[in-house]
Amino acid sequence: MIPIVRAALPPHVSSRMAVLTAGIRDADAGERAGTARELWQRSSTRTQVTVPVRAVLAGMAPGAERCMYCGDNQGTDIDHHEPLARNPLRTFDWLNHLLACSHCNSHHKRDRFPVDERGRPLLIDPSAEDPFEHLMLSLSVGEYRPLTDKGERSIEVFGLNRPVLARGRLQAYSVVVMCLRHWPQAAAGKGAYRPEALVRIIREQPCADVCQAMLRQVNLPGAAIVLADVADVVGVLRDERLRGELLR
Numbered sequence: 001m002i003p004i005v006r007a008a009l010p011p012h013v014s015s016r017m018a019v020l021t022a023g024i025r026d027a028d029a030g031e032r033a034g035t036a037r038e039l040w041q042r043s044s045t046r047t048q049v050t051v052p053v054r055a056v057l058a059g060m061a062p063g064a065e066r067c068m069y070c071g072d073n074q075g076t077d078i079d080h081h082e083p084l085a086r087n088p089l090r091t092f093d094w095l096n097h098l099l100a101c102s103h104c105n106s107h108h109k110r111d112r113f114p115v116d117e118r119g120r121p122l123l124i125d126p127s128a129e130d131p132f133e134h135l136m137l138s139l140s141v142g143e144y145r146p147l148t149d150k151g152e153r154s155i156e157v158f159g160l161n162r163p164v165l166a167r168g169r170l171q172a173y174s175v176v177v178m179c180l181r182h183w184p185q186a187a188a189g190k191g192a193y194r195p196e197a198l199v200r201i202i203r204e205q206p207c208a209d210v211c212q213a214m215l216r217q218v219n220l221p222g223a224a225i226v227l228a229d230v231a232d233v234v235g236v237l238r239d240e241r242l243r244g245e246l247l248r
Contacts, residue, residue, distance in 0.1 A: 001124060001131040001160065002212045004068055007060050009094055013052045017092035020045070024088050036088035049092065054078055057099035060127070062208035065099070068126055069109070069158045072168045072206045073101035081125050083111040098127060108159040122153040135160075137213040139226065142169030165207075172207035176214060180233040183242060199245045211246060 009017075020039050027035040039045060057078065058065040067075045079100035082090050090096040100109070114122040124131050134151030135144045143161045146152035155161055179198045185191030186198055202211050217226050218237040227234050236242060 001069060001071060001126050001135065001154075001158075002062055002209050003130050003132075004060055004062070004098075004127040006095070006127045007056050009056055010052060013049060014094065016048045017094065020049070020092045021089060024091060032088040033085050036084050036091040040084065040091055050078060053094070053097055054099070057097060061099045063206060064204050066206060066208065067101035067104055068098045069100055069104040070160065070165055071209050072165055073103060075099035076102050077105040079105045079109065081123070082121070083113050085111050086113050095128070098125070104158055109157055112157050114153050114157065116149065122150050123157055124150055124154040131209075132213070132216055137169070137209060139169075139173055139210070139213060139217070140229070142166035142173070142210075169207045169210050172205055172210040173214075175205055176202055176211045177230050177233055180230075180236045180242075183236050183239070187239070187241065195241075195245075199242075202246060215243060215247060 023039060024032050024036045040050075057068075058075065061068055061075050062071055065075050067073050069079075077100045079098045080091065081096050081098050084091050109123075112123075116122055124134055131154075134146065134148045134154065136147055137144055143166050144151070144155050146155055159165075179193075179202050182191055182193050182198055183195070186193045186195045214227070214237055217223055218234060220226075223234065224231070227237075
């Protein structure tokens with residue numbers, strides 16, 4: 001999971017969403033969830049809201065339209081981060097929409113939305129906060145370690161350490177390291193790759209969190225130990241030109 005920069009919606013989509021939210025607000029409190037679900041499933045809503053919303057989310061997503069939670073599978077669903085059943089008034093709230101794969105959305109998260117004793121959410125919203133404040137990716141095994149209670153609950157609810165994801169991250173690690181080893185020659189105008197090609201390979205592959213974790217961890221105390229198995233790319237990870245391309 002990596003930070004996501006939220007883009008703006010086209011004004012006509014935002015206006016339509018405001019009208020739909022007003023319709024939910026006008027319903028009796030006990031009927032709002034049902035009203036919200038009916039409005040969300042209308043064919044007109046698909047044309048006027050869900051299709052354009054998904055298009056904007058796809059542009060925000062990591063890699064080639066990857067899930068904003070696992071980063072591995074293609075994002076196919078518009079997920080209500082705070083579930084419709086819990087808060088119907090956020091059904092058409094743009095700040096509550098994320099792009100998720102069906103596995104994360106339907107098999108893991110579903111309508112789960114844990115909160116702490118003060119009612120504060122315990123699930124990371126990557127469009128509103130930095131996931132790396134709550135999670136540490138162990139590059140050697142491809143699994144997350146929680147840094148906070150929110151990190152721990154997010155790992156559990158999103159299934160971030162399921163074995164297939166760990167394997168995918170290890171594969172992504174190998175690909176990133178390969179690209180980094182080609183970078184010095186590419187940056188000098190030599191070798192088999194152009195710099196932009198290497199950047200594109202890294203940015204568009206699954207598991208963007210691997211590269212982002214490497215770029216973060218290389219500047220932390222103990223980086224020499226964490227990256228000991230790929231010590232030859234430590235200097236490359238600190239290259240300002242490359243960091244500027246991969247961290248934007």
